[in-house]
Amino acid sequence: MLNVSSRFAGLRVRIRSLMGAELHDARWFWTAVGITVLLLALCGLTVYVFNPYMRYHKKPLLSPVYDDEYRMVPHLLETADYDSLVAGSSMSLNFSLADVRQILRWKKPLKIAVRGCRAATHKLLCEKAFKNREVRHILTAVDVSILAKEPGSHYIPLEPWLYSRSLLHECAYLFNADIAFGANRDVIKAHLDNAPRLNPDLMFNTDDCSGRARYGKEQVLKALRSQQRSETRWIGEMKQHDATNLVERMMHNFDEGYLSLIRAHPETEFVLYYAPYSDLYWGCVLDEEMLDFLLDIKARINGLLHAYPNVKIFDFQAETAVVTDLSNYKDISHFSPAINRLILERIAAGANRYTPENAGATAEAVRAIARQGAETLRQMGL
């Protein structure tokens, strides 16, 4: 016993003397610098090999987790093989790429939709795609209310080192704890769990991938009670502040984010669609006295688009069977992947096509849906 404790005491003394021992000054400096460089290099190597955001090569060591569209899309646009795009906001996130291939018969679609996609983000991502590949088709959602956001702004600040390439940006990417420890860990964990988020056809899907989404009236009302009114309220407040400038801003944003691309790429087919928000969404819009304003902007947009033969417009906002059934929704505007599939089927069949002839009837139908939505809100005390 005594022998063991004296051994430990001896070991302690040895460790202490080793730790306290002084190195030659120059050796200390170069060892410190050398180990730091080595650790950084190791970290950079793991980021390069695991390649969790698909920045460097098509086939990383483990297939990536497709759940962070803002960080992956800029890289996928450079490394993935694609000839068509599924773009736009969260309205487009739940499209399955397998469905796009099967129903629209597009050969190599890539999803570049991002949550809260603003005009500047749409333009940035699409231009990056045009720069890197030949793009034949783009399917994109037009969210009229988002056009009211500040020109040039993005839903979240875009880290410059993720969206452009330079030596310093490569350093920021490679020597990065969030990627080396965070994103790499997520990849490993997803593989251990065999998570559905690894399926590239369901990339960025907010439903099957996360497993969090629930649909139905209860979920919608919960979301509405918590914060969703603010989404329609802010635009109402803006209009009250300066309606003329708001119209100019929205049309400017549309021109910047969409029309400029349509003009610059006549060889590409642009399939634009208005997503089926629920009747409660339109009820909120009506309550804010914004309905006519938004429908007017939509009519102006359609009027502009009509001149371009490479554009097809589809409108699902008056799709009564969908928008009045809250079991399709998880909040007042976001719907289930089944509706995304329905949208694809309708587009493939040429249904719900916007024409100047049916524009008036569609707007009237939306007004009726809005009145119904507002009535439902009143009945529920919301």
Add this chain to the structure above:
Amino acid sequence: MLFSSYEFMLFFLPAVLAGYFLLGRVAGKMAAHFWLVAASLLFYGWFKPWYLWIILSSVIVNYAFVWKIERLPAGGALRKALFALGILFNLALIGYYKYADFLLANCNALLKTDFPALHVLLPLGISFFTFQQISCVVDAYKGVRLANLGFVNYALFVTFFPQLVAGPIVHHQEMMPQFDRPESLKPDWRHLNCGLHLLAVGLFKKLVIADQVAIWAARGFDSPDPLTFFQAWFVALAYMMQLYFDFSGYCDMAMGLGKMFNINLPINFNSPYRATDIQDFWQRWHITLGRFMSHYVYFPLGGSRHGLFRTCLNLLATFLVSGLWHGAGWTYVLWGGMHGVALVLHRLWNAAGFSMHRRLGRALTFLFFLFSLVLFRSSTVDHAVRIWRSLFDFSNMSYETIRVLVRPDFSLHASILLIAALTVICLTCKNAVKLSISFRPTWVRLAETVFLLTWSILTMARISPFIYFNF
């Protein structure tokens, strides 16, 4: 360029260090100094290239004043006129870039005028390099001999990059002789090691600690809703820690970098939260600013030479100026005023022969600074009053309310523990500069340096946590 950036750590610093010592060996002192000036200008211009015009014109004009004043006979009218012009030039420069909009806003409010704001972009570090040059002009006028006053040396004294953007505010008498020493041109491994260690500590304090608690402080101060009791205390403490770890971290980096070039920069923070009274606090917090204010504001006003009443007035005036130096806003002036009043009370307390137990004094000083920082950080006085009220609002005493400030990256208890631990560290541990005095190149220090340096570099570019809209 920031110290805490990839361009600085991976490219600029190694290149400038190597170039400095290499030039010092093969081409001599002047070439090495010229290299350092050029590197410092690159460092400064990296933020915005047009900043260079401001700093260069400031250096050239001030050098001309100092050079001429030194050569004119003492007491001469021209010397006096040049001195006045020199001071005026510096005040006009800082006044235009830092205070123009503040003055216009106050003018509009007082005189009911309608002058539009100029929205002048504030060049980084202008308060620091202007103050340093004011001290040169004043000293030249007073007849203090400025050692080795060549243009390159003068430019180096002003632009030396470790202290250019955020201090410490250095004095030519402590800098120029150091640059002049022949041994400063040779790499000194002891200095390099100690400097690297200080740099690593400073980076860690800034990037890993201050930047994290800054998120919590910002969420609290920017919250449109009134804070609860525990939220208010948490936020105020978080800001107190942020400010200390951020600024003292920067100063540690500056001192470390200076040391790597064989230049000792003065200490700026000496465990200020351990101060036992407010006077002691200002001898430990932003020491070089306090020194400047004493030499160039408090003493010229008469200091403590004209009785207690004048001393108190001088103290108050000095701290109002100090408050205004911190920022162009009434919250800063009032903050300075608060500290001035505290120092006056302390002076009266001492004059009356009272004393206080050290621990009680320390607690009171700590709490006073915490309260004053609420005003310092708030956008308006009303905003500060709202937070002060929350600090004593006992209507909601659930500490769980802190959770909304710290999620999603931290758990409630981890964040409280972290703030508590940081407070204990500030109150009990030796600071980095003191540790560096007894620095020895051991394995422990090596492991510490590697760990802090690597972790800091890996956190220079963060993926901003974003709470997605819950749809």
